[in-house]
Structures are given as structure tokens and as C-alpha cells.
Amino acid sequence: MIDSPEYLKKRAFFDSLLTIYGRKPVLEALEDPDLPVHKLHLAESNRKDALISRIEALAKERALEIAWWDRKGLSRISKNTRQDQGVALDLALPKYGRAETYLQEHQGNNYQLLALDGITNPQNLGMIIRSACAGGMDGIILPQKGCAQIDPLVIKASVGTLFKTRILRCERLAPTLKAFAKDGAKVCGLSSHARDTLADMDSDRATVFVLGNETHGVSEATAAACTHSLRIPMHNDVESLNVAVTAALISFRNRL
């Protein structure tokens, strides 16, 4: 049965897997006892330096399964040959999942989400995660197309908050936003040209705030999927804010 409780549980588990890579990020993740780890992947060709020894020791200590691969096999796991340094780690993050599943489970709820469109700078992605987490947003929709993905730089820039934040994956943003709008959510694209401001927004209804690329703003396809357009009112004829700052202002609105 494709939607037996057992199957759904298994799928939810696999959806929660996030593979990180690189010696330093993997070591830091293993050193955090609160992080649920699933499996460690190592290249057989790794020279045993201090970091690798420490990673292996920690894996043993935590009774973690280790899979050994040739370089090619490890690349398939990390999906980043150039930066994986022969090491990858599957995390089983309860807050990491699929936007589609989240929507099914929260239909009609008053969720407040961010959605990212064309955010390609890992530093900004990390800062957005940090701000949204601190501001208490319910989650961040992160499409696989057109956005930076979770990598060591993002983890570093999130300063430990990535693992506390609900990250909702989807393939493309526009169809996902349409599904949320169909559920009755306000889908608000941030734009300096909008008439309405963030202050005009009441938060008693499910809302998805869509943040666009810093230079080009929200893409056309994404804008077409938005039900509202909002701006942040600015002084001194300033035209735009850093996207992570915008994320923070949204996340902390009505809370300061």
C-alpha cells in the first residue's frame, strides 16, 4: 500500500535526510550531541589526517553507521566532488522536509512562512535562516531550482540555527506557491514598487512572504504566483535592503 502508515513514516524519514559534506562541517555536526545523525560516508582514498581520525572516533563513539565508497561513489552522495573532501554525513533533521507534505499537514492553519526565489548567495541564505529562526517564522520554502542549497558556507552563516529551522524543499517555487495560495494563504511578493506595505498586513491568516534575488527581485514566474505585493517603507529614497535584513524585518514584525 503506497500510503500505508508505515510507508508514510518511512517517506517522512527519508525526506528529513540532509546530506552535508566537507571535513570541518561534518566534524562540527558530529560534535553536536543534539544533532540526529543517520550515516557517515567516507572515501576509501582519504588520507588519515587529524580531522578524519577525529570524525571516525566520534562516529564510533556515537555508534554511527559508516559507509565506505570509492571517490565516484562518494561524489554521488555529496553531489559536490570539489568540496566534499572525501566526507559526507546524512543528518536526520525532524524539521527538514518537503513543502508539499507541510502543506498537507497544515491545511487551513495560520502558518507564517518565507519563500526564497533566486537567493544565490550562501552568506545571505545562512543569514536569512538565522533571522527567520530567531524571529519565530514557521519555516522557509527553499526551491532546488535557482537558489543556493544547504552547503558548508550556509551552515556556517546560519550560526547553528539551520538545524532548528523548518526548511521546506520543493523543486520549483511557482507551482508550490500556487498550491499554498489554493489553500487560502496570502502569497506576498516583496517589491519596492508595491503599493501596500508590510504594516498593512495582518498576521491572522496564513501568509507566505516571497523574497527575490537581490539584484533582479522576484522573478516573473514567481510574481505571477503571488496573490499580493508588499514593500517595506524606506526613508532617504533608499531603494532596497539586503535580503537577509528584509527577512529579519518580516520575521520580527509585530514582535519589537
Added chain:
Amino acid sequence: MIDSPEYLKKRAFFDSLLTIYGRKPVLEALEDPDLPVHKLHLAESNRKDALISRIEALAKERALEIAWWDRKGLSRISKNTRQDQGVALDLALPKYGRAETYLQEHQGNNYQLLALDGITNPQNLGMIIRSACAGGMDGIILPQKGCAQIDPLVIKASVGTLFKTRILRCERLAPTLKAFAKDGAKVCGLSSHARDTLADMDSDRATVFVLGNETHGVSEATAAACTHSLRIPMHNDVESLNVAVTAALISFRNRL
């Protein structure tokens, strides 16, 4: 007479001079017709490439005084031999001045200022300026000791807002903050350990918000000069925010 109107006017003018350097930043400044420029400084040894030719042409177009120097003389102007690329430019910014002078002229007013303590990352300084400008803060106190200074990286990160923002120089922060406190201003150090939150703050009184170093927070000497301590309430046990994000939340509070 040391405080004759003529002398004070002259001093105010010299206080408003900001020297920037580097070929690209100088060229960008010259291309902005709204920027009041004062004097261009060039090293005699400069090879005449496309950028230098364009800089000289723009200076001629604007009837700008050019001073020629040997390498050593130019270094004394730019105060950054390694990065000046043989080019420096004095801007005469009406919003650039001294904290002391600002205080004299705004005694008892309801000013809202940021003050920076140990902000060493130019990227963050530029983002702070951008956020404070957009949020309508009255100015930013920038001490010469312990903080990044205005340089090409900061100008770039401020995305054109540096020249619209009141930057108030001082030598050391602590004595300056004491002078503001003496004038009756609330001087609020941001600290995650504070009992009061930003929301507890009424804005009907002059306030200086002091932002500390990202890793170490507000220094001891600076904390001793603060009259209040404030925190931004955070969810998910997040301990800190990026300092530019904090600056934005302060600058936009009560405005969203």
C-alpha cells in the same frame, strides 16, 4: 577668534571632508553628480590606464582641483598605501561630521542614533549604514578606535547609502557616550543578557543604541558608559543575530 562664525564654518567644512581612495570607488563617486567633491589627489607615478583617464576627464568636466603627489605624499592623504592605487578623493559630505559637534547642535532634541563598538567587518559596517539610512535613524556614531573605517568595501556594501547617512566621528566611544548620557539621552547597550527588550523602549526621548562586536559583544569600557541594557527577544533559543540585522530591527522598530 577661535569661535568666530567664520572659523566655525571653516571647521564644519573640514569636519565634513571624507577621503576615499582606490580607482573604482573614486570613479564611482565622480560619476555621481549629487556627490559634492572637494579635491582629487593623484600619484605622479600612475600609469595612465582607462580608469585613470576617465577619472581625470571627469575631474576636468567638474572643474575639480587636482593635487599631484609622489607615492609617499599620496599615502599620507589616503592613509592606505596598499589599497589606494595612486588615487584619493576628498568628498565634502554635509552629513559627515563629528559626534561632539552634533551633540552641541542637538542638545535636548529627540535624536535616535546608533553607536558602533568594535564593528571590524567592513561588510557589516556597510550593511548597518544601509539599514540605518533606510530605517530613518538620525545618525551613526563611528569611533576611530576599534571599528572598521569608511573604505571602498564599506562604500560598496552600503549600496549608495553612505552619502545619505549622517556619520558622526569620534575618537573613542566611551567618553562620547558619556557626553550624550549627560545631555539626557538614554544610552542603550544591546546585550542578549539584558532584562529589558527593545519593545520596552519608548522613542519619545533621545536614544543612542550601542551595537557591539559580533563575537564579543559590547566592550567593558563601553558597557560602563551605557545607561540601559536591552535585548531583542528571540525564538528557538537563538543567542544572537547578525549585527547588521540588529541595526535594521532597531532602525525600523515601530515602523513596520
